[in-house]
Amino acid sequence: MAGNTNGRTDYDVIIIGGGPGGYVAAIRAGQLGLKAACVEADKLGGVCLNIGCIPTKALLSSALLVGELKDAGGHGISFDGFTADLGPAQKRSRKVASRLSNGVSFLLKKNRVDHVEGYGRLLGGGAVEVEKDGEKRRITAGDIIIATGSRPRSLPFLQIDEERIWSSTGALFQEQAPETLVVVGAGAVGMEFADIYNAYGTKVTVIEALDRVLPLEDKESSRAVAQAFKRRKMDIFTSARVESTVARDEGVTISFTDRRGKAHTLDVDYVLSAVGRIPNTEDIGLEAAGVKLTERGNFIAIDEATRTNVPGIWAVGDCAGNQLLAHKGMHEGVVAAEHIAGVGHHTVDYGNVPNCTYCHPEVASVGLTEEQAREKGLDIEVGKFPWAGNGRALAAGDSTGFIKVIRDKRYSEVVGAHIVGPHATELIAEFVMARHLESTVEEIDRAMHPHPTLSEAVAEGALGALGRALHI
Amino acid sequence: MEALSPTMEEGQVVKWLKGEGDAVAQGDILAEIETDKATMELVARGEGVLRRVFVGEGAAAPVGDVIAIIAPEGEDIGALVAGLGGGRTAAADGAGASEADAGAATEAEAAAAKTPEASVAPVPDPTPVAPTTATPPTPTRVKASPVAKRLARDAGLDIATLQGSGPGGRVIKRDVEAAARAAAAPPTAAPAPPVSPWPAPSDTEFEDIALTQMRKTVARRLGESLGPVPHFFLTVDVDMTRALAARKRVNELLAARGAKASINDLVIKAAAVALTHHPECNAWWQGDSVRRFHRAHIGVAVAVPDGLITPVVRDAQAKGLGQISTEVRELAGRAREKKLQPHEYTGSTFSISNLGMFGIEEFTAVINPPEAGIIAVGAVEERPVAVGGEVIVQPRMRVTMSCDHRVIDGAQGARFLATLKSFLEEPAAILM
Numbered sequence: 001m002a003g004n005t006n007g008r009t010d011y012d013v014i015i016i017g018g019g020p021g022g023y024v025a026a027i028r029a030g031q032l033g034l035k036a037a038c039v040e041a042d043k044l045g046g047v048c049l050n051i052g053c054i055p056t057k058a059l060l061s062s063a064l065l066v067g068e069l070k071d072a073g074g075h076g077i078s079f080d081g082f083t084a085d086l087g088p089a090q091k092r093s094r095k096v097a098s099r100l101s102n103g104v105s106f107l108l109k110k111n112r113v114d115h116v117e118g119y120g121r122l123l124g125g126g127a128v129e130v131e132k133d134g135e136k137r138r139i140t141a142g143d144i145i146i147a148t149g150s151r152p153r154s155l156p157f158l159q160i161d162e163e164r165i166w167s168s169t170g171a172l173f174q175e176q177a178p179e180t181l182v183v184v185g186a187g188a189v190g191m192e193f194a195d196i197y198n199a200y201g202t203k204v205t206v207i208e209a210l211d212r213v214l215p216l217e218d219k220e221s222s223r224a225v226a227q228a229f230k231r232r233k234m235d236i237f238t239s240a241r242v243e244s245t246v247a248r249d250e251g252v253t254i255s256f257t258d259r260r261g262k263a264h265t266l267d268v269d270y271v272l273s274a275v276g277r278i279p280n281t282e283d284i285g286l287e288a289a290g291v292k293l294t295e296r297g298n299f300i301a302i303d304e305a306t307r308t309n310v311p312g313i314w315a316v317g318d319c320a321g322n323q324l325l326a327h328k329g330m331h332e333g334v335v336a337a338e339h340i341a342g343v344g345h346h347t348v349d350y351g352n353v354p355n356c357t358y359c360h361p362e363v364a365s366v367g368l369t370e371e372q373a374r375e376k377g378l379d380i381e382v383g384k385f386p387w388a389g390n391g392r393a394l395a396a397g398d399s400t401g402f403i404k405v406i407r408d409k410r411y412s413e414v415v416g417a418h419i420v421g422p423h424a425t426e427l428i429a430e431f432v433m434a435r436h437l438e439s440t441v442e443e444i445d446r447a448m449h450p451h452p453t454l455s456e457a458v459a460e461g462a463l464g465a466l467g468r469a470l471h472i
Numbered sequence: 473m474e475a476l477s478p479t480m481e482e483g484q485v486v487k488w489l490k491g492e493g494d495a496v497a498q499g500d501i502l503a504e505i506e507t508d509k510a511t512m513e514l515v516a517r518g519e520g521v522l523r524r525v526f527v528g529e530g531a532a533a534p535v536g537d538v539i540a541i542i543a544p545e546g547e548d549i550g551a552l553v554a555g556l557g558g559g560r561t562a563a564a565d566g567a568g569a570s571e572a573d574a575g576a577a578t579e580a581e582a583a584a585a586k587t588p589e590a591s592v593a594p595v596p597d598p599t600p601v602a603p604t605t606a607t608p609p610t611p612t613r614v615k616a617s618p619v620a621k622r623l624a625r626d627a628g629l630d631i632a633t634l635q636g637s638g639p640g641g642r643v644i645k646r647d648v649e650a651a652a653r654a655a656a657a658p659p660t661a662a663p664a665p666p667v668s669p670w671p672a673p674s675d676t677e678f679e680d681i682a683l684t685q686m687r688k689t690v691a692r693r694l695g696e697s698l699g700p701v702p703h704f705f706l707t708v709d710v711d712m713t714r715a716l717a718a719r720k721r722v723n724e725l726l727a728a729r730g731a732k733a734s735i736n737d738l739v740i741k742a743a744a745v746a747l748t749h750h751p752e753c754n755a756w757w758q759g760d761s762v763r764r765f766h767r768a769h770i771g772v773a774v775a776v777p778d779g780l781i782t783p784v785v786r787d788a789q790a791k792g793l794g795q796i797s798t799e800v801r802e803l804a805g806r807a808r809e810k811k812l813q814p815h816e817y818t819g820s821t822f823s824i825s826n827l828g829m830f831g832i833e834e835f836t837a838v839i840n841p842p843e844a845g846i847i848a849v850g851a852v853e854e855r856p857v858a859v860g861g862e863v864i865v866q867p868r869m870r871v872t873m874s875c876d877h878r879v880i881d882g883a884q885g886a887r888f889l890a891t892l893k894s895f896l897e898e899p900a901a902i903l904m
Contacts, residue, residue: 110481345639411622438617438645 011037011141013340014128016120016284019046021317021329022147023104028337030111037139038113039120039130044104046149048326050097051169056192058093059172060358063199067360074397086177086200093172122146122285126312129285143312143340146291146300147333148284150277150318157244158184158273164247165271168193177202178269182254184242186213188357190274191225195359198234205235205266207256209275212238214357218369218418220384224401225420228361237264245271279319289313294321304347306336314340323353354432356425361400364428367416367435370406379409383464387421389471390460391452398422403461405431405441412440417461423454430458441465473533476505476512483507484532485539490522496542521545524553613759616643627652630818632841655814701757702877705836708889710896712852712867718899719793726794733793735869736772736826739849740796742895744768744788745902747822750888754821756842757879763842771820771840774804781807782840784820828852834870844879847892848872869896 013029015022018040029036043050066084069077108115116139118132126140152167154160162170171193177200183190186208198204206213206229212222213229213236226236239259246253255265279299286293286300292309294301299321306314314336317329331348338344357363373380387399401421408415417431434444444462449455463469473483486504490496496516503514520542527539543549614632616624620643624631627648634651636643715738723732747754747768756763768789771782783803785796806812822844825837828851837848850870856863871892875885895902 411619411626413619438619440618440622443618 009126009140009142011035011114011139013037013143013145013337014039014116014120014139014141015145015147016122016128017046017147017149017317017319018042018044018104018115019147019149019317019329020048020326021149021320021333022046022145023108023333024330025145025147025316025333025337026113027107027111028334029340030108030113032337032341032343034337034341036111036113037116037141038108039116039118039128039139041117041119041132043101044108044115045097045101047151049100049104051172053326054100055093055097055172056168056189056196057358058096059089059196060192060360062089062092063196064360066199071397084177084200086197087175089200090173090175121283122289122291122313124285124288124290143314144289145306145333145336145340146284146286146308146313146315146319147317147329148280148319150279150324152273153276153278154273155242155275157242158271158275159245160273161247164252164269165245165273167273171197171272179203180266180268181205181270181272182207182252182266182268183272183274184254185209185274185276186236186238187216187274187276188214188355190272191229191357191359193272193274194229194234198229198232203233205268206237207240207242207254208236208238209241210238211259214363216355217357217363217365218404218416219371220402220404221363221365221418221420225357225359225361225363228400229359247271277318277324279321281319291315297321304350305339305344306332306348307339322348322350323355325353325355328353349436352432352435354428356428358425361398361421362424363418363420364424365416365418366428366432367414368406369416369418370404373406373408373415378415380415381407381409381465381467383407383461383466383469385457385460385464385469385472387457389469390454390457392454393422393457395452396422403427403457403464405461405465407441407462407465412442412466414439414441414444414462427454427458430455473505473527473535473537473539474514475535476507476514480507480535482532482534483512485527485529486511487529488525492522492525494522496520496522502540516542518542520547523549614643615641617645619645620648623648623652627655628813628815628818629655630814633818651814701839701841703836703839703874704877704882704885705872705874706882706885706889707834707870707872708893709857710869710871710893711857712869712896715869715896715899716852716867722793726797729794731794731797733797734800735828735852736824736849737793737797737800738899739826739847739871739896740770740772740785740788740800740824741791741793742899742902743822743824743847743892744770744785744791746888746891746895748789749891750884752884753845753875753880753888755844755879756821757844757876758842762844762879765821767821769819769821771817771823771843772800772803773823773825773837774807776808776810781812781817782820782823783807783812783817786819822846824849828869834872836872837874839874839876841876844876845885845888846874848874 012034013036015026015036015038018038022038023044026036026038048054069082105115116130118130121129122144123129123138126142126144128139128144130137130139152160159165160167168189177197180203181197182205183194184207186206190206191213194204194206212219213226214222229236237256237258241257243255243257251267251269252271253265253267254271255263257263279297281293281298281300290310291313292301293299300308300315300319302308302315302320306316306320308315316332316336318324320332322328335344335346335348352366354364354366368376370382382404384402384404386402387393390399393399398421404418405414406416407413414431414435417428419427441462445459449459460469460471476483483505486506488503490500490502496502496519498516498519500516501513502516502522505512505514521544522540523543524541527533533539541549541552615636616631617638621631623645624634629648629651631643634643634647637647638644715735719733719735719738726732751764751766754765754768767787769784769786770788771784773780773782785791785799788796803812803816820843823840823846825846826849827835828849831851833853834850835848837846839846852867852869854865855868856865857868871889873885873889
């Protein structure tokens, strides 16, 4: 009845995958009056919602609270026999995830999207095979959006078994915080779990192959977080190389060399492998449909409107490369659905994707790092405003870090913004908006920010980039 | 079916308070709807006649479905009804709307469905009233990103003349960059038109000519002008006897320099000096302010093969006729070859359009925003006029000024025109 299928195909659009890229594409397609089906073999919401962003954020909230309670003396709060037990926190985290997964199911229903349970494969043309419990059936559509996501990478010397050597998934299902944990990989995932386990009493060691933690962030952000983690008694080895991991019943022996080439061997309870993710682009019928992959990384090659090389086939989210971030996938999902419905006017601006790490202190950024801006030869001015100059941060007792704004001197564009500190991941949105609207740094300052708030520091950072921050 | 509560998924019609054929005004209560929470009133969001009711009393419909049609009396809703299978999509499709329109319609309804109970009143019209001609909000400022504005300023481009590719035609960085590139690139040589004494025989009834960028800009700018700019017009009839004599004398003197001034050059000079006496007419409307200029940069409308452009004679009040003449000729020549630099056609404070050479006696010109005024100059013609009770024949010229009433009031425009007329009727006064 609805849609433009005219009876030739079962659907206007089939979305393979019900993670953040897929389900958002499905909702938007439904809103636009397209008859849509979302094929998902597992739980709706994908990794993000079930075993990724959301449950880890629930745990990080617990971890932050633990940290605050440990320092609660200054607020006049004291405890006898203070304990922090990971089990209930994990349970709470699962509850949050399952509530949201049900929410996605409701949203699909509300937008008249058929949730097709099963494993989807392209058959070529507009056909998709859905396999469930060994049964296969075929559905067709005018357009297909691939949103099959990604999975943790396993390295030869670091084979994930989820028993002793975890991926993020294993780390999310522990009832107890172990005594010792090595985290391999100091990207967002590694740093977040290091934070969680540290808060619950685990002795955490972080090993990173590159020369700093959070290597995609600005150097100053990396340094600030590394310092904060060290203050929390975590050991951090950068420019370090893992040589071997041997898992036994009662623990893991991990050998690595540090930046000076010195060999270390640690016997720990568990190892978390957080060395990146690889796309789910095998066994989904890409060859049958003739969909091309990128030369590096086996991602599906797309353009800025999420089109693959095959007309009528689109790809969004982690499987399509670029930043492997849920919000990027969601945005691509919207863009894909709108283009399919013929109302697509915008493309994905991959240069304006915010990065967020929710450890304590939080880290967020958008645009270029200072180093990248200088490498590009831009004539820049950098402003850095420390939280120590912000009343609200001081009042809240959380004044680690800074807001750094990089301004292109020619037109005063916001080239990049980097935040370490309280609610960094919320505050970054203002810079994303400023960049999207092509605002100048002056305008961020001219827009009045409420006092006393953390957001004032955004304006101060902007002023800093003009050489005239007020409160420093 | 409108979402009358945040959680409502479907509603049951308890009672229709209006029947088919009843006139409906916006805000009228159409029906009582039982939601998951309570019985609520369904209020009309549009006006017209309740033409069709699809969901009878006691029946239910999911949120978003069409339950009735309100449309103007006599409007054909056949296609709309035929297309209605029930769903909102069907409604949009049935209306024969394009895909894009269908998207817009369903988006509006999706928004309606999301609107919480508390703001029942301003919910978008849930009736599938066929696309009525909604008046777009009148633009009062140039929509452009701050970065684009700076870029344009640097590149010497008038942002108001650029076509925006952002949402709602907003001029963004890439538009200015493209315009700057286009301005910097040497114009591509247009193929010479075939020289033929007769129009080529045509075997088709009509010919569709694609719009050039310039044509598009002209269309957009004129539309902007006649839309939001409240024009009014003032006409004076000028005795050109002395102006013609003065021009003759000036040209005798200029002959030595190889220059020759036209009547229009004299009008430019006279208008520029007059504007310095009446700065209220030498002004820009800036949305939230009016900018009055102390110097007169006169935009001179020049016809070019696919449109028109107004190169600017800067500080015309301070220039001699010979120089004005030379500049206008030179600018017009390059305008026809599309070789003008952006700074040569932007920044004018007042414009002059002259169609006298086509024998046009009198016309009105469209204001070139943000300027507040333009004069339309007709041909100098011998006409009988009554002077001191006697009819005599004089060379006369009509000048019609278009004024932006937001900037210039009637008396102000009239005073400027009186000064201009006095200058043209006694050119020596310009020297005073």
